[in-house]
Amino acid sequence: MSQKEPIILAIESSCDDTSVAILKNETILANLIAGQEVHRVYGGVVPELASRAHLQNIVPVIEAAVQKADVALGDIDAIAFTKGPGLLGSLIVGTSFAKSLSLALDIPIIDVNHMFGHVLAHFIDDDGKSKPKFPFICLTVSGGHTQIVLVRDYLEMEIIGATKDDAAGEAFDKAAKMLGFEYPGGPLIDKHSKSGNPFAFGFTKPRVDGYNFSFSGLKTGIMNFLNKEQLHDPNFIEENKSDLSASIQHTIVEILMTQLKRVSDDYGIQEIAIAGGVSANSGLRNRLVEDGNKFGWNVYIPRFEYCTDNAAMIAITAKFMFGKGLFADQSVTARARIPFTY
Ligand code: KG4
Numbered sequence: 001m002s003q004k005e006p007i008i009l010a011i012e013s014s015c016d017d018t019s020v021a022i023l024k025n026e027t028i029l030a031n032l033i034a035g036q037e038v039h040r041v042y043g044g045v046v047p048e049l050a051s052r053a054h055l056q057n058i059v060p061v062i063e064a065a066v067q068k069a070d071v072a073l074g075d076i077d078a079i080a081f082t083k084g085p086g087l088l089g090s091l092i093v094g095t096s097f098a099k100s101l102s103l104a105l106d107i108p109i110i111d112v113n114h115m116f117g118h119v120l121a122h123f124i125d126d127d128g129k130s131k132p133k134f135p136f137i138c139l140t141v142s143g144g145h146t147q148i149v150l151v152r153d154y155l156e157m158e159i160i161g162a163t164k165d166d167a168a169g170e171a172f173d174k175a176a177k178m179l180g181f182e183y184p185g186g187p188l189i190d191k192h193s194k195s196g197n198p199f200a201f202g203f204t205k206p207r208v209d210g211y212n213f214s215f216s217g218l219k220t221g222i223m224n225f226l227n228k229e230q231l232h233d234p235n236f237i238e239e240n241k242s243d244l245s246a247s248i249q250h251t252i253v254e255i256l257m258t259q260l261k262r263v264s265d266d267y268g269i270q271e272i273a274i275a276g277g278v279s280a281n282s283g284l285r286n287r288l289v290e291d292g293n294k295f296g297w298n299v300y301i302p303r304f305e306y307c308t309d310n311a312a313m314i315a316i317t318a319k320f321m322f323g324k325g326l327f328a329d330q331s332v333t334a335r336a337r338i339p340f341t342y
């Protein structure tokens with residue numbers, strides 16, 4: 001087994017995307033994702049349907065990834081998988097498949113924390129793009145999590161702030177639903193914001209202790225505001241879709257960036273990264289660059305395909321675990337919630 005440049009096959013199945021990546025050293029040879037359209041009509045992810053779709057997708061996605069990477073199964077040094085956090089039924093599909101494949105190929109398995117994956121996606125070798133230097137701060141914003149993470153080393157991280165209720169992605173998706181957008185509405189708010197005025201409507205920002213976040217008050221505020229306006233004008237939402245999108249996006253970005261700035265000031269760290277599905281948001285990406293210029297930060301923004309859930313981020317995390325000999329055994333199980341540590 002080559003210790004220098006391990007080839008790792010990684011499986012990510014924590015929510016509604018079945019993804020398989022193949023990594024050689026720090027280079028991604030394949031990163032394929034099968035999404036699940038089945039949830040769209042329900043306005044959110046239906047766990048039972050997600051695990052069934054993972055079962056249908058996993059073999060074809062693995063076959064396609066191996067073909068794309070042009071590697072033989074016998075060349076793979078380890079199988080990585082997302083152990084958690086996520087939807088249990090979905091995680092079980094990836095975990096069970098990884099365990100069987102590792103037995104069949106007689107190679108080790110590596111159990112990866114999904115949230116470490118989002119952060120470490122920054123270390124995928126990407127056309128010489130510069131990588132964050134330790135210690136850095138990472139704002140991880142996804143559909144299930146909103147965290148400010150102090151990253152001391154590849155596998156040494158500490159959550160110093162988190163949401164007390166809804167995640168930032170959830171806030172985008174719930175607001176989007178109120179505006180009549182399909183699930184997941186975050187990207188649609190982003191799209192409509194481009195032609196809207198971010199200052200057209202003002203929403204109250206929450207007061208939260210420490211470096212934490214809260215988005216449930218904003219959700220209620222938006223709902224009450226829309227209900228009130230629709231009493232006067234039933235077409236209010238339709239007539240103001242772009243301005244509403246831009247104002248909601250501006251408020252969420254403002255909430256996130258205010259806390260990030262406080263952390264940077266208090267910890268004296270100017271290496272600032274974002275990660276997770278919401279880091280695909282153009283408002284957040286632009287604002288991070290602007291604030292970076294203003295405050296003298298070095299900012300790190302993942303490529304779009306490494307923002308939302310993907311197996312490449314699981315593979316790169318597994319690579320660092322491989323280097324430290326952090327392997328799991330066949331007794332490992334998927335877990336909906338796991339501690340933020342190795
Ligand atoms: O990281 P991710 O793919 O899955 C989780 O681990 O949750 O994040 C998905 C979330 C969804 O809430 C989705 O609406 C949001 O990321 N998202 C966006 C954008 N792209 C994805 N939110 C705002 N603007 C976007 N461009």
Ligand code: ZN
Binds near residue numbers: 142309
């Ligand atoms: Zn995620």
